[in-house]
Amino acid sequence: MKSQVKRMPNVRGEGERLRQEILDAATRILEETGREDALSLRGVAREVGISAPSVYRHFKDKGDLVSTVLDAAYRTLAVAMSKAGESAAAAGADPWARVRATVTAYRRFAIDKPRRYQLMFSLEYEPERRPSADHPIGTVLQAWTDTADAYLTEAAPGRRAEAQDLGIHLWTALHGQLVLWRTLPSPVAGSEDVLIELEESLLRRLLPTPETPSPTE
Amino acid sequence: MKSQVKRMPNVRGEGERLRQEILDAATRILEETGREDALSLRGVAREVGISAPSVYRHFKDKGDLVSTVLDAAYRTLAVAMSKAGESAAAAGADPWARVRATVTAYRRFAIDKPRRYQLMFSLEYEPERRPSADHPIGTVLQAWTDTADAYLTEAAPGRRAEAQDLGIHLWTALHGQLVLWRTLPSPVAGSEDVLIELEESLLRRLLPTPETPSPTE
DNA sequence: TTGTTAGACTAACAGCGTTAATCGATGAAT
């Protein structure tokens, strides 16, 4: 029996490296296709250069692999939002501009890799298995309520109690725009300009206006 | 040499009926699971009592079967919205109440069969194959712009030009609420009351207020 | 030196979508 171009087992303790390679391959495939059933363990294994059952050494099953990929994506999104808001604040932007920076970061995340975004929010409906408080999607919610709170603190300190409500409003409405925007028939929507316009007009309606209104009216 | 006159499709009776049976079974499975890959042609065939390849006599492939089911769902939704709006109008409801009736119909549709709703709007992202103008999802958009137009006509006739914009705003924002509402971690959201409250506060912000404001403020 | 185990493998099962080839019955054309 001739030696094939087989991958030799990693030295002890380096098993984590293969895990990461599997994760990277799976991430790439999911970002390209946006469909969970387009990801096959055999395909991942083929790409990494191992055999399919070897994946089970690192992930419980296919669903576990997908979940791990998505968990990272939620955290990436939350970090991108926080960073955008903070660096806008550091640059001395006014509250409105800071919200805009965060929203833009969110939109970029969704539009740059639309299939990833689609996958992130096409969670199965499981009435009894609602995501627990520590589900990584909670980090995204936290980023939104933080954004809303930062805005209200500066623009309307008397209404800080509404921060969580406002955060949810912003998130859900923008999410709906992003999801339906490319589903709408061509003539009525489709260009990113249309989307940004929608987004702007939405923010104007949802954000309590500070005493010194922004020039966009 | 034969006459090329196409023979009328031999209505041997069974043909169309089987097609409908297949459609019914597929609809049921999709509404129960909400996942396209949970529908198997073999499963449908098993349920109907035929063999799997027989499905191909009536549907081009699995995707065609799913599309057919979803097309019907879009139309059902659009009809439900129209009916709700019209019967509210017939009952002499004010413009605001008519919008509320339509929105409630939409929410019911989404909540009664959440998996069906999820499936309807988890369309694959195909940048080049944007739904054409005659895609049945357009009937839903039409229902929303109709609703917006009817409202503006009575409540703010001077702004009828915004009808389509307003319709899109309503749709996207409500859709986002419905989708994320059950995804949010348990303590912050989950009950239908919370959803309705969100919905109401959204409508208040999005709908131009008529001269005689509704009593909900 | 022996035993244990991490890290990979091959083989196999059951299920999937889909295609090809076929069969029986019906109804029309000769």
Added chain:
DNA sequence: ATTCATCGATTAACGCTGTTAGTCTAACAA
């Protein structure tokens, strides 16, 4: 009355899938 096309369905098969069971190999511990 006989032939022929076609509708509605069949079985067989290909190549893919997720997953499990069992096995091999190399590295480490005793």
